[in-house]
Amino acid sequence: MAGQSDQLVKPGSGRGLLDVYGDRFLLKLLVRKEIKVRYRGSVLGLLWSYVKPLVQFLIYFVALGIFLNLQRGTPNYAIYLFAGIVLVNFFTESLSNATRSIVDNRDLIRKIYLPRELFPVSTVWVSAAHFLPQLLVLIGACLVVGWTPSILQLAAVVLIFGMVAVLATGLGLMFGAVNVYFRDSENIVDMIVMVVTWASPVLYVWSMVERVMGPWFWVYQLNPMTVAVEVFHWAFWEPTLKADQLVADTMPPDLLTVWLPVAMLVTLAVLFLGQLTFRRLAIHFAQEL
Amino acid sequence: MTSHGNVAISCVGLRKQFVLRHTRSLKEALVWLVKGRKGDLSKKFLALKDVSLEVKQGETVALMGLNGSGKSTLLKLISGVLQPDGGTVRTRGRVAGLIEVGAGFHHDLSGRDNVYLNGAILGMTEKQIDNMFDSIVEFSEIGEFIDTEVKFYSSGMYLRLAFSIAVHTDPEVFLIDEILAVGDEPFQRKCIAKIKELADLGKTLFVVSHDLDLVATVCERGVLLEHGQVIMDGDVHDVVSELRRRSLTET
Ligand SMILES: Nc1ncnc2c1ncn2[C@@H]1O[C@H](COP(=O)(O)OP(=O)(O)OP(=O)(O)O)[C@@H](O)[C@H]1O
Numbered sequence: 001m002a003g004q005s006d007q008l009v010k011p012g013s014g015r016g017l018l019d020v021y022g023d024r025f026l027l028k029l030l031v032r033k034e035i036k037v038r039y040r041g042s043v044l045g046l047l048w049s050y051v052k053p054l055v056q057f058l059i060y061f062v063a064l065g066i067f068l069n070l071q072r073g074t075p076n077y078a079i080y081l082f083a084g085i086v087l088v089n090f091f092t093e094s095l096s097n098a099t100r101s102i103v104d105n106r107d108l109i110r111k112i113y114l115p116r117e118l119f120p121v122s123t124v125w126v127s128a129a130h131f132l133p134q135l136l137v138l139i140g141a142c143l144v145v146g147w148t149p150s151i152l153q154l155a156a157v158v159l160i161f162g163m164v165a166v167l168a169t170g171l172g173l174m175f176g177a178v179n180v181y182f183r184d185s186e187n188i189v190d191m192i193v194m195v196v197t198w199a200s201p202v203l204y205v206w207s208m209v210e211r212v213m214g215p216w217f218w219v220y221q222l223n224p225m226t227v228a229v230e231v232f233h234w235a236f237w238e239p240t241l242k243a244d245q246l247v248a249d250t251m252p253p254d255l256l257t258v259w260l261p262v263a264m265l266v267t268l269a270v271l272f273l274g275q276l277t278f279r280r281l282a283i284h285f286a287q288e289l
Numbered sequence: 290m291t292s293h294g295n296v297a298i299s300c301v302g303l304r305k306q307f308v309l310r311h312t313r314s315l316k317e318a319l320v321w322l323v324k325g326r327k328g329d330l331s332k333k334f335l336a337l338k339d340v341s342l343e344v345k346q347g348e349t350v351a352l353m354g355l356n357g358s359g360k361s362t363l364l365k366l367i368s369g370v371l372q373p374d375g376g377t378v379r380t381r382g383r384v385a386g387l388i389e390v391g392a393g394f395h396h397d398l399s400g401r402d403n404v405y406l407n408g409a410i411l412g413m414t415e416k417q418i419d420n421m422f423d424s425i426v427e428f429s430e431i432g433e434f435i436d437t438e439v440k441f442y443s444s445g446m447y448l449r450l451a452f453s454i455a456v457h458t459d460p461e462v463f464l465i466d467e468i469l470a471v472g473d474e475p476f477q478r479k480c481i482a483k484i485k486e487l488a489d490l491g492k493t494l495f496v497v498s499h500d501l502d503l504v505a506t507v508c509e510r511g512v513l514l515e516h517g518q519v520i521m522d523g524d525v526h527d528v529v530s531e532l533r534r535r536s537l538t539e540t
């Protein structure tokens with residue numbers, strides 16, 4: 001405690017996300033609190049984080065897979081679908097909770113100085129706690145149908161998890177900060193959440209989009225969530241296919257060599273922009289809330 | 290007593306402005322922009338104007354003034370919750386602000402969870418809380434209720450636990466805003482004794498209270514705020530009698 005205490009410092013001037021790293025203990029407690037409070041008084045508790053995506057999966061599978069008969073053109077459509085849903089849910093849950101996190105914690109922010117980035121970051125961790133068990137279910141399902149991933153594919157899963165978490169943090173910082181001043185931010189995020197499931201190849205396959213967009217397909221690929229979902233398909237769904245089910249357009253071209261690096265750059269840019277916006281707006285959080 | 294040497298809190302020309310009547314919708318803001326920024330979206334209000342103040346390490350200062358004079362605002366600037374619009378504020382050492390007791394409490398968590406959460410919020414490490422835990426519970430006299438959700442606490446119990454955590458954070462500078470008013474007589478006495486003990490240990494105290502007698506026993510120096518300006522700074526007894534005199538002439 002002594003080291004830093006011998007100079008005069010300006011109170012309330014933090015280093016943003018770096019401070020969050022220094023405050024890991026508080027972050028852990030905030031995440032634990034959030035999970036405890038979210039499921040208080042519920043019998044199923046954390047099990048709800050399985051039930052919801054499962055229901056969602058069933059609806060899509062019945063409506064799209066069976067009624068619209070997408071499963072005929074896409075082998076192992078159930079795996080394809082679930083891999084996308086799980087990842088997109090992680091993103092949307094993180095983003096919408098991060099957006100609300102500053103306003104939700106206004107009592108604290110108004111009275112005590114802490115690195116405010118803690119709140120959006122902790123919501124992303126809470127979502128991760130919901131995401132990881134779902135990932136286990138996905139892995140179980142994949143193993144049942146004969147999943148044999150390569151090391152590279154497993155590494156890609158971890159990378160994509162990190163990338164989506166960073167993307168959600170960046171956007172969450174941005175929209176969470178703006179939400180303090182304009183509550184419209186929440187509605188914009190609700191819209192993004194709605195669009196994201198359909199703007200990435202979660203329910204359909206990418207080649208359907210290419211057929212329509214033609215030379216403009218790269219615009220579609222610029223969305224980091226699109227790339228994230230495609231890489232997830234490559235890691236979970238593609239290794240479950242039999243040799244005769246693999247066709248030339250199973251995976252989009254240049255996915256790992258071009259689009260994955262592009263997506264990571266976009267994600268980092270979003271994080272940078274989010275942190276920048278957040279820091280500029282955070283100065284007046286306490287008096288605006 | 291420790292040396293009254295180093296500066297613990299230094300405020301130079303502090304100005305804090307609040308914006309009143311705020312628009313909360315993007316539409317209103319856009320309409321205003323499109324119309325060429327005609328009219329003012331908001332009214333400005335100066336809560337602090339040019340406040341300069343220096344507190345030495347180990348000093349005990351009482352900040353007094355009528356409602357709305359800017360006391361809480363000044364405390365929030367010192368704790369870093371608010372940022373000044375002009376001037377600078379600097380502090381030395383760890384500052385703990387009891388701007389409001391139990392600000393970090395969560396109703397649906399047990400007392401135990403809240404001790405950890407609140408302790409961490411006030412800047413304690415995991416090990417510090419582990420070590421202090423029993424002492425915190427003992428001081429608060431909560432006893433077996435420590436594992437009950439705090440929403441079932443009486444407001445006095447709530448205060449006891451919150452105060453107990455705060456005094457155990459062991460900061461160098463202690464900001465206290467209006468918290469001594471709650472709690473029953475014995476506990477209040479205990480709190481005051483604890484605060485005096487902290488003062489004797491050489492901690493810097495910066496206390497806001499409307500309880501002038503109490504403040505006069507705890508603090509040595511008094512600062513009087515009026516409409517966001519320091520109008521008097523001196524021995525606490527002089528400031529208390531000046532505030533009393535002013536209050537009398539006003540009514
Ligand atoms: N977030 C805010 N937005 C707008 N005005 C504010 C805000 N916070 C404080 N004010 C205004 O600043 C002025 C000073 O408030 P402050 O809370 O500092 O008073 P105080 O001296 O603590 O009063 P009290 O004795 O009642 O606690 C008040 O007029 C108040 O309305």
Ligand SMILES: [Mg+2]
Nearest residue numbers: 360361362466
């Ligand atoms: Mg006040």
